[in-house]
Amino acid sequence: MASPRERGEAGDSGLFAEGDLAAPVGAVDATAPLAARMRPRTLDEFVGQEAVVGEGTLLRRAIEEDRLTSLILWGPPGCGKSTLASIIAHRTRAAFEPYSAVTSGVADVRQVIRRAQERRRKLGQRTILFIDEIHRWNRAQQDALLPHVEEGTIILIGATTENPYFEVNGPLLSRSRVFRLEALSREAILGLLRRALTDKERGLGNRNAIVEEDALHHIADIAGGDARVALNVLEAAVDAVAPPGSGASAGRVTLAVAEEAAQRRILQYDRESDEHYDTISAFIKSVRGSDPDAALYWLAKMILAGEDPKFIARRLVILASEDVGNADPMGLVVAQAGADAVMFVGMPEAQLTLAQVTTYLACAPKSNASMVGLSRAMRDIRERGxxxxxxxxxxxxxxxxxxxxxxxxxxxxxxxxEGWVPQEYLPSGAASGPYYEPVPRGVEARFRELLTHLRGQRTKGAREVDAKSRDPDPSASQDS
Known part of the structure; x- marks a missing residue:
């Protein structure tokens, strides 16, 4: 079957110069990076996403039978979103128009729509519009697609690393099927690496290189489920011991060589991405859960990824009040001192301060009683005025x-x-139950004991005042 580009129907966006989606299936650019050369060409080569496109799945049947409807491919970098789009491009009888939301805008879409309408009217042919990183388009840009998706002028395939339920317009999302692609497993990555080492047409099969097993496993481990990262690190390691065209005797990729090739690897972490919010969430939950080891792991990931240390420090200050509270009032003091030190010292030394604050708060007794008490009081005011x-x-x-x-x-x-009187401070009409209920841990255990006594005395004092108001002094009646 002729590809869309061979039919002269693909868009001219210039998208995907590396492993072009619309390039002929058999074409291999020997100068392209290994990850581009090894891009799967068929569903059988597409591994690691069996839950989405395995035998008998809904999406696989739709691709094989060429009856796709609009869909959103959601998953982390290097999991195969654009590769799956490439496979669709070469299987479908529809015209395939690939665009990137980074470099394309509404004006480009209008041209696609005009071509799609022309094809539909003259040839009865469908048009698939693939938009990579669709989350980068704002609401207005996404809205421009809606009427044409509704009318069937285009079939939309959107790819995104971000949560589409937050980043894609609701009306557009409701007219699309969302498919979640996961980061590739370690086993899937190892399979791709081994295939690249033996493939003589597209891979490294013709290179004089022996890759030791522990080196291969190290590359799979540090790839973080990203096939592109794994293949690019493998290529760098092989280039280091057997440069292309050198004719050198067989080189050996040891663990040390693999580590050297991978040392410049950038963590998959963007401050505006889901990974940013997921990682800080894991960090805070680990501290709240009193697991200093897990907390340090997530802290290390954020530091290595270049996270703003002031952001981490702010979250620790918040956590000190929200989750440690009066169980250990020093938690807030330590967290605030840490935040000040981060501002004063700066990186890289500030990471030591962040580690100290993290471990202190993780090991401190926990209480959210202050936060819960404030929430109860606010709810009371909202409901009662x-x-x-x-x-x-x-x-x-x-x-x-x-x-x-x-x-x-x-x-x-x-x-x-005693420095205390049984006096009422709450207004009449406020909730009768207590707002603040200290936990039996840390300093709050003492607060709990004290408040139990004081609240009992206050209740007793209120009853005495009430009794006096009901029973006036008998002597006063006789005098009158």
Missing amino acids: AAAVPLHLRNAAHPGLAQFGYGVGYRYPHDEP
Whole structure:
């Protein structure tokens, strides 16, 4: 079957110069990176995503029977989204127009729509519009696609590393099937590496290189599920011991060579991506869960990926109040001191401070009682309305205000022997139950014991006041 490019129907966006989606299936550019040369050409070569395109799956049947509807391919870098689009491009009888949301805009889409309408009218041919990184388009740009998807003028295939339920317009999403592609497993990566080493047409099969097993496993481990990273590191390692065209005797890729080739690898981590939010989420949950080892692991990942240390420090300050609270009030002091030190010292030394704060908070006793108490009080006000300040608690800054009851009846706790009086501070109409309930851990255990005593005394004092108001002094009645 002739490819869309051979039929002269593919767009001229210049997308995918590396492993062009619309290039003839058999074409191999010997100068292209190994990852581009080894791009799977058929569904049988496409490994690691059996749940999505394995035998008998919905998407595989749709591709094989050429009856695709609009779909969103969602997954991390290097998992095969654009490769799957390439396979579709070479199987379908529809015209295939590939574009990148990074370099293309609505004007390009209008041209695609015009061509699609022309094909549909004259040839009865469908058009598949593939948009890589569709999440980079704003709402207005995505909206431009909606009527044409609804009318069937185009079949949309969008690829994204970001969560489409947040990044793709709801109406467009509701007219598309979402398929989640996972990061490739270690075993799948190893299979790709071994295939590249034995493939004499597209891979490294003609190179004089022996790759030791532990080196191969190291490359698979550091790839992070990204096939492109794994193949590019493998190529760099082989180039180091057997440069192309050198005719050198067989070189050996040892673990040390593989580590050297991989040392410049960039972590798959973008401050605006899901990975950014997922990693900080794992970090915070590890600290909250009192696992300093896991917390240090996620901290190390963020540091190595170039995360802003001030962002990490801010999150630790928040966590100190939210999750440690009064179980260890020093947690907030340590976190704030750490944030100040990060600002003062800067990287790379600031990572030591972040590690200290992280381990302190991870090992500290935990309480969210303050946060829960505030939430209860806010809910009470939202549901019941904000009550007026009781007269005895009001600010009697001017003597004349006393005639209106301001400050009348207020008892100053420090004038009492115990520094406390059974006085009511909540307004009438507020919830009767307590807002703040300290946990039986750390410093809050003492607070819990103290409040149990004080609340009991306050309740007893309130009952005595109530009893006096109901039973006036008998002697006063006789005198009258």
